[in-house]
Amino acid sequence: DTEVTQTPKHLVMGMTNKKSLKCEQHMGHRAMYWYKQKAKKPPELMFVYSYEKLSINESVPSRFSPECPNSSLLNLHLHALQPEDSALYLCASGTGDNEQFFGPGTRLTVL
Amino acid sequence: GQNIDQPTEMTATEGAIVQINCTYQTSGFNGLFWYQQHAGEAPTFLSYNVLDGLEEKGRFSSFLSRSKGYSYLLLKELQMKDSASYLCAVRDNDYKLSFGAGTTVTVRA
Numbered sequence: 001d002t003e004v005t006q007t008p009k010h011l012v013m014g015m016t017n018k019k020s021l022k023c024e025q026h027m028g029h030r031a032m033y034w035y036k037q038k039a040k041k042p043p044e045l046m047f048v049y050s051y052e053k054l055s056i057n058e059s060v061p062s063r064f065s066p067e068c069p070n071s072s073l074l075n076l077h078l079h080a081l082q083p084e085d086s087a088l089y090l091c092a093s094g095t096g097d098n099e100q101f102f103g104p105g106t107r108l109t110v111l
Numbered sequence: 112g113q114n115i116d117q118p119t120e121m122t123a124t125e126g127a128i129v130q131i132n133c134t135y136q137t138s139g140f141n142g143l144f145w146y147q148q149h150a151g152e153a154p155t156f157l158s159y160n161v162l163d164g165l166e167e168k169g170r171f172s173s174f175l176s177r178s179k180g181y182s183y184l185l186l187k188e189l190q191m192k193d194s195a196s197y198l199c200a201v202r203d204n205d206y207k208l209s210f211g212a213g214t215t216v217t218v219r220a
Contacts, residue, residue: 031206042198042210043154056207090153096206098161100144102153 003027004103006091012109015081021106023074023091029099032074034066035090037105043090049074050096081110113137115211117199122217123189131184131214133199141206145173145184146198148213154198157184186216194218 004025013019023032031050035043047066048056054066063085065077074091086109094100114136123129135143142161146154158166160175160182172185186193199211 033208042200042213045207045209048206050206056205058207088153098142098159099156100208101156102146105153 004091004093004101006089006103006106008106009104010107010109012111013078013081014111015083017081018077018079020078021076021089021091021108023076023093023103024072025093025101025103026072027093027101028071029093029095030071031094031096031100032068033092033094033100034064034074034076035092035102037088037090043102047076078108081108083110086110113201113203113209115199115201115209117197117211117214119212120215120217122219125189125191125218125220127189129186129189129216131186131197131199131216133182133184133211135180135182135199135201135211137180137201137203139204140177140201141204142202143173143175143182144200144202144208145171145182146200147193148196148198150196157197189218191218191220 007022034046037043046060049068052068067075088105090105091103117133145157148154158173165174170187175182196213198213200208
């Protein structure tokens with residue numbers, strides 16, 4: 001199984017809503033990542049978890065809150081987002097060595 | 112930080128070969144990745160290089176020269192489905208992956 005899954009595929013939320021994005025992998029990867037991608041731009045790293053601990057936070061606003069409940073799951077909690085946060089949110093997992101696979105992404109629209 | 116450069120666009124004919132170059136300047140190097148991304152979809156892993164030389168995977172090959180800060184992705188026997196954006200990404204010693212802006216390849220019949 002070389003698959004990273006993400007739910008939901010699409011999400012529309014208002015600026016006062018609270019929602020969560022979910023990511024799961026069963027490849028035994030020790031590292032999991034959240035990226036944000038705007039149209040026609042490359043992915044931008046947001047957070048890195050290594051062995052279930054947050055190792056990198058790329059100065060992401062606190063309205064984005066990551067969580068790693070166990071080695072297979074990664075969540076991104078969203079609260080009080082702005083319209084400019086609308087983007088494709090990509091989860092990835094990797095060995096920290098020669099593999100890093102992306103999930104299909106959640107397309108988020110903030111109204 | 113990382114500075115990663117790749118051409119914006121390339122066009123080639125079905126059945127031909129295209130080479131996408133990537134140059135990088137980094138504060139630390141721990142591997143180079145190539146991804147393919149079709150419009151509206153997530154990036155798909157193509158290759159990984161950490162040592163100098165050529166890695167071949169079917170129609171796709173990737174080359175790395177660490178001393179020159181240079182890599183290329185070679186696509187052979189181009190097919191229409193190869194029309195996509197190709198992303199070069201460099202990982203630093205903190206395991207952070209930084210992406211180039213991507214090269215849009217258009218394959219024409």
